[in-house]
Each structure stands twice: as structure tokens, then as C-alpha cells.
Amino acid sequence: MICDSAIIKDSKIGKGTKIWEFANIYGCTIGINCNIGSYVEIQNDVNIGNNVTISSHSFVCSLVTIEDNVFIGHGVMTINDVNPPSFRRTGSKKAWKKTLIKKGAVIGNNATLFPVVVGENAVVGAGAVVLKDVPDNCVVVGNPAKVINELNGKKI
Numbered sequence: 247m248i249c250d251s252a253i254i255k256d257s258k259i260g261k262g263t264k265i266w267e268f269a270n271i272y273g274c275t276i277g278i279n280c281n282i283g284s285y286v287e288i289q290n291d292v293n294i295g296n297n298v299t300i301s302s303h304s305f306v307c308s309l310v311t312i313e314d315n316v317f318i319g320h321g322v323m324t325i326n327d328v329n330p331p332s333f334r335r336t337g338s339k340k341a342w343k344k345t346l347i348k349k350g351a352v353i354g355n356n357a358t359l360f361p362v363v364v365g366e367n368a369v370v371g372a373g374a375v376v377l378k379d380v381p382d383n384c385v386v387v388g389n390p391a392k393v394i395n396e397l398n399g400k401k402i
Contacts, residue, residue, distance in 0.1 A: 257288075260296065274306075277314070295349070309344040309361075316347050319355035319372065326361060348382070367397060 248254065252269040260278035265271065269282050273290025276282065280294060283302035288294070292306050295314035300306065304322040312318070324345050327333070332341040343361030347353065351364045354372035363379040370376055371387030380386050385395040 256290075266302070283320070301355075307345075308339075309342055310347070311344070312347045313349040313351075313366075315350050316353070317351075318347075318353045319357070321356040322353050323358045325359065328360060351380075369397070 248265045249267045251267045252265045253271065254265065255272040257271050257273060258275045260276055260280065262278050263276055263280040263282065265282045266284040268285050270287045271282070274288050274292035274294065276294045277296035277298065279297050281299045283300060283304070285303045286300050288306045289308045291308040292310050294312045297314055298312055298316045300318045301320040303320055304318055305324060307324045307326045309326045310324050326342040326345065328343065329341060333339055345359055345361050347364045348366040350367040353364070353370045354374065356372055357370045357374045357376065359376045362376050364370060364376070365380050365382035365384065367383050368380045369385045370380065370391065371385065374387050374391040375389040376386065376391045381393065383397040384393045385397065386393050
């Protein structure tokens with residue numbers, strides 16, 4: 247199901263993917279059985295795997311890869327330009343950096359992800375500002391985000 251009010255240009259959308267009202271999607275690839283919430287923007291050069299949920303009001307900028315079975319909460323922001331507005335100043339996107347969210351990760355509401363790798367099955371707490379890579383199977387919270395727990399229950 248893709249709502250008539252969603253704007254989708256030059257994108258590949260997998261079978262069974264739902265895109266809700268007022269989403270703005272262009273130049274990206276989205277896998278099968280995904281759920282893209284209202285008011286989500288997904289820019290060009292984004293690759294999204296299968297069974298991914300991106301909740302309403304989230305922004306996925308260019309150069310982000312989201313692997314399978316990821317959950318992204320409401321209002322999550324990704325950043326690819328750490329010295330904005332580099333494109334406006336230089337006319338080049340060479341300074342932009344990639345973000346990778348590995349399979350099974352959970353990103354809490356209103357988290358901000360700078361160009362990082364979020365590990366497999368990692369959990370990013372609501373409101374976290376992630377400036378450094380997140381290890382597999384860890385929980386990070388805060389501003390700046392810090393590891394507080396391993397998912398096997400062992401304290402760090």
C-alpha cells in the first residue's frame with residue numbers, strides 16, 4: 247500500500263512495503279515488507295533492507311544503509327555532513343560521510359545519528375546523540391551516547 251499523498255521519485259520499492267501519507271522518497275532502494283511512516287524523508291543514495299520500519303517524522307539522508315529487520319523510532323535524524331553546509335560552500339559532496347545501521351538494530355525516538363556504524367542488534371536509546379560507532383549487541387544512551395549495557399545482560 248502506497249498512499250497517493252506520498253511523493254516517490256526514481257526509487258525502487260519492494261513488494262509488500264507500506265508507505266504512509268506525506269512521505270518524501272527519492273533516488274533510493276527500499277526492500278520488501280517495510281513500513282515507512284508519515285512525514286518520513288528518505289534521500290537519494292539510501293539503501294534499505296527488508297522488514298525495516300521507519301516511524302513517522304524521521305529523516306534518512308544520503309549515504310545511509312539500513313540492513314534487514316531494523317526498527318527506527320519517531321523523529322530519528324541521520325547526518326552525513328559534519329561541517330554543513332559543505333555542499334553549498336564547495337559544490338561537492340566529497341566531505342559527506344556514510345552511516346551503516348546493521349541488521350536487527352533498534353533506534354529510539356528522536357535519536358540523532360552522525361556518520362557512524364550502529365552494530366548488529368544494538369539498541370540506541372531515545373534522544374541519544376550518536377557520535378561514535380556502536381558495537382554489536384550493546385545499548386547506548388545519552389548525549390553523547392555511551393555504552394551502558396551489553397544485551398546479554400552483562401554491565402559494561
